[in-house]
Amino acid sequence: MKKHILLFAAFIASIYAFAQETYPVNGTTNINHVAYAFVNAKIIVDADQTIDNGTLIIQDGLIKAVGTKINLPKGAVIIDLKGKSIYPSFIDAYTNYGMPEIKKGNSWGVQMNSNIKGAYGWNQSIKADFEAHKNFVSDSKQAEELRKLGFGTVLTFQKDGIVRGAATAVTLADTKENNTIINEKAAAMYSFDKGSSTQDYPSSLMGSIALLRQTYLDADWYKKDKTKKEVNISLDAFNNLQALPQIFEANDKLNILRADKIADEFKTNYIIKTNGTEYQRLDDIKASNCKLIVPINFPLPYDVEDVYDSRNVSLTELKHWEMAPVNPFALEKYFIQFAITTADLKEKKDFYKNLRKAISFGLSEKQALKSLTTIPAQMLNIADKTGALKAGMLANFIITSGNVFEEKTIIYENWIQGNPYKINEYNTIDARGLYNFVYGTDRNSKQLKIEGEIEKLKVTVLIDTAKTNADISLTGNLVSISFSQKDIAGVFRLSGNVNADLKMNGKGQAPDGSWFEWTATYINAIVAETKKDSTKKTQPKFGEIYYPFTAYGKPLDDREGFSKVVKDFKTRYDAILIKHVTVWTNEAEGVLKNQDVYITEGRIVRIADNIGAPKLAFAKVIDGTGKHLTPGIIDEHSHIAISAGVNEGTQASSAEVRIGDVVNSEDVNIYRQLSGGVTMAQLLHGSANPIGGQSALIKLRWGKTPEEMKYDKADGFIKFALGENVKQSNWGDMNTIRFPQTRMGVEQVYYDYFTRAKEYDIKQKAFGSQTKTKGEAPAFRRDLELEAVAEILNKKRFITCHSYVQSEINMLMHVGDSMGFKVNTFTHILEGYKVADKMKTHGAGASTFSDWWAYKMEVKDAIPYNAALLTQMGITTAINSDDAEMGRRLNQEAAKAMKYGELSEEEALKLVTLNPAKLLHVDNRVGSIKVGKDADLVLWSDHPLSVYAKAEKTIVDGKIYFDNEEDSKLRMEIEKERARIIQKMIEEKKGGSETQKPSFKRKKLYECDSMEHDYMHE
């Protein structure tokens, strides 16, 4: 007991020991240099070194010595920790501790410019100048919450903006900020989220990415530019941030890869704060070589008892619920360096529960400790100060009753910078367990059940089968219990003591006032349902990783994940032989009946009357009797598989944004398009502005990553748009501010941009040759927007222009002719038939709808004969979808050109195969069935232009990505997998787990006009 009084005194004294040197003192100065010696403790120096029966000496907030044979300094306070352990305090590298509240401004209407006054950068979401240490105000309530968990140091920053400025590393001591800040600028913080910025730009993920890229370039220019044309506080601050560790919040597995791409481009490294879904794309994240900061906010089970409502829980959510706790283990097993953060936990107190869960799923305790101490310390460059227990480091450590990761362990004190923060009394007795309980005159045996958390015990009195809840108070060795007995009115009150052997006895008073004796004798520990697993030490069972991690995803053989899938030998194939099939070649041969087609290594190798069974071991032979084989369908205009925004329509030009940055490999619509025979799609920016963003051409390699889906042999394209969308005619009365509002204005936007791009291009080329010759050149500011437009002039990028009426089509061709570029493709182009002759002269192609019209004023004169007439005029014409639903029926849409305009069958099929391939400059690789070309093929059940035809097999690069037989199996597997997890969830709920309500998230379908809200169609 004496010891504790001492400790208390020491605590009071030590607060003064921290008094700031520069501060005046009110009263007598109390400078305290007393040393503390912790003896007989098990000292966990770091994850790799443990000292049994060791001594730790601290003084002036620092560790003086650690070891076994250490002489105690004279006059030190000695604390005997026999049987107890000392750990380094934990470090959380991702908090907003003590940061000011973020206020989101009013964002009504159009806001083209930043609201921040002063010599800052143009965009409100670039808050590079924010410095956390200047805004940090310690907060004892937040600090206590983290200290209780054993944390001693955190990185804190303002979670606001794309560039969030500098973060600061602080301890969780309750003293003046002057002393708790241990590294003023510990890291630079980034995200894709514009946060509280009310400025319109960026409105999409690709806009955020473009803005960040341009900021890097601008900052570089600003640094190099000696002429100092402008003072820019934001860019200056941005440059200063670059020397710090760079931390990027990427709350999605794909965003990790996206952030890494930026890091590669600008030769920096990001430490990435994730959202715990890394296990779903482990191989690719490993390849990124990023260090991670990982949350452990595992989802609660959903309420899934209602069969109908449970449909609202997706397979992705079900599987993530089951597998989320495996994420830290998966990272460990894959040797990905990661820190663990309390960020994203709804309740900080769930930290240990979830951490233990992760451990039960395989995470080693050693890794857990590293991820909470040395790894975050190294990330933040504070490893010399904290994260381990070594001489010279901060006296940041916790004292526990034993292994900190075990449930029964009690954390007694958390020392920060030499000051103790009491969490539990040393004599705290873990009284949890089942007891023989005897009280009153009735000596019959009853039972007492004590469970729950040490700080919040739950007590039940069991009399025969009846259960009564009781209240307990346990302080040191004193215990008092009160409860009601079912058949007696009033409350029984019992007081007494409990010893280390968990024997309780004392006196009680019945409701009637009579006194009695009571005893409670420990029988055994309470084994909870959930505990069974951990005692058996078997690793929890869970399903397989699907690629992508959604319905209709499946294990991939070129991805190991952490649970390697051994592919069934029988299902492997390197080649496919399709026999006796009708082949629509799209070549001079036309349609060939009863042919065999052999494909291997992704290419079409042979087309002949009768190809013998190949000698290769793994050829899959498909009987094509009565079936039709066509080239894969190419959707020239699609908006599927795009993450977080298809339009960056906040400015008249967004040439700098790239759909290629935001390809979403997890979109189920990829699979759905495959089921309709689509093998390739051009993913386009929307049509909200005259100069939209850069396009991405993908092959529908379902399961692969965004980068793997992109067709790398493709020329670059960019989306332009004309008419009602770009002049914002149908967006309501608020949108009358952004230029242009008329077709007249649209023309001027083009002239302006192309004029500037020309000038830019000249400058850039001049700069390029200068650097080659002289080495030193005046700083050149790379402008991603003008660069993209200049690429058009240099024939390195090609235009797909959303267009409807003849006047504007004509206009753009004139702009092109006078500025020196060609419009590669007019898309939609519903009045193309009116200017077909002019298009032909200009050399433009057309990609149109089969029969859409009348949805807005500018499509009043649209006719379904458009495709046929353009074809008849000799213009390369395609039919596109612009719609995820229609995208899987493009063969039907092509067939309409037979009805409207009497195109031949072969001409009609070309509208969705060879012609789009030509428009996309990939007809040398795809679009027809020819030896040597990519094996992108569709096997149809019927005449491919018939409404009755179904795609039975869709082949991309010689691999079957959609197979109607496999599809039926997948459907059953989805049901089975769902049912399995749902049963498990219900069990967990019955075991007392909290749950969450199912909520239905429908994938947003993008069409050209999609802005933040569902506006009009095309």
Next chain:
Amino acid sequence: MKKTIFTLLITASLFSNAQNKSIVILNAVAHIGNDSVIQNSIIGIRNGKITEVLDATNAKIELSNYDEKIEAKGMHVYPAFIAPNSTLGLTEIEAVRATNDFRDVGSTLPNVRSIIAYNTDSKIIPTVRTNGVLLAQITPRGGLVSGTSSVMMLNGWNWEDAAYKTDDGIHVNWPKMQTRSWNDNEQTMGASEKNKEYTKQVNELKKLFADAKAHNESDISEKNLRFESMKGIFNGSQNVYIHANNVKEITEAIYFSKSYSLKKMVIVGGKDSWMITDLLKENNVSVIVNRVHDLPDYAEDDVDLPFKLPALLQKAEVLFCLNNEGDMEAMGTRNLPFMAGTAAAYGLTKEQALKSITINTAKILGIDNTTGSIESGKDANLFISTGDALDMKSNNVQHAFIKGVAIDLNNEQKALYDKYKKKYDIK
């Protein structure tokens, strides 16, 4: 083949003005609309009615009894396709508010009638009937009770003479149990939440129906337009169309209609109807099925669920028909035949698919005694296509008749096509 088409077009123009001419269609493949097909048929039309439907292989008729003869060997004759639950004629250009007449202000507007807003001169209509859709149920939208629909012929000088069945039924939009909002951060539809207004909205419906029923049975002399417009649904002369997709909402709607003893209730939408076919059958509830050319709601759903929904209902013997409500619905009505085609690719027989846009629709709308099939005594609502009309590659309507009157199969789109072909000197 092209030549034949050409000559037929000329013949067509010869009698397109004929009003009460008697016509005989010879040697066509007749899709009767009751699962049967006559490979070589004779179809007689007189006074706007179908008078004879015969098999040419074993029947002879006196050709001289007919004013006009149409030789249709190798062609197909179909009953008029019917588009239920359509806004055709109530909208011209979706994005131009002034042209929209399908949604009024207020939550319960049973007395609002689509018929008087139906624009017979809509430029969209001629593009729809060219594909075989000759009748449509013109339906208002919005609110809890949108209003009263009417079945119209897609031909007529004005709405009065285009009317086929006036005020055929009242449309109720069953409240959604879950509401969803746009999630700005994730750029997806946000989490669905329980619609807090659900009970209130259902109670509003219940009160309207209870009050209307009582009012119509009472001696109250003061008029109430809303209540009186609902009279027919209680005595069985009008249908109640309840628009609902979710399985729970459909179930609630069925119990609702039972509690007011509504004589004929039809579910419109019914995306989840396949899950409760027994309940539907038990209560004699038919379904106007959600647009076939649609994506499944859930990623987990069968990829082709909307395509095969008709087949699922067919298998369960629930009466159903197809419609095209949704984005761009009015102009997309011309694709109704192809939705039937898709349904045939996904489980229906071709003749079942045909029924889902003809006789089934007629039965559901209560007009099957006069149309929906090619049967003697019915109105001569039919058309001739050179090929399979459910398949876009062969749907090619040469003649179409509504009540025996030949329909002009030209439209502005064809005219523009011809104009520019001439400009470019094509063919």
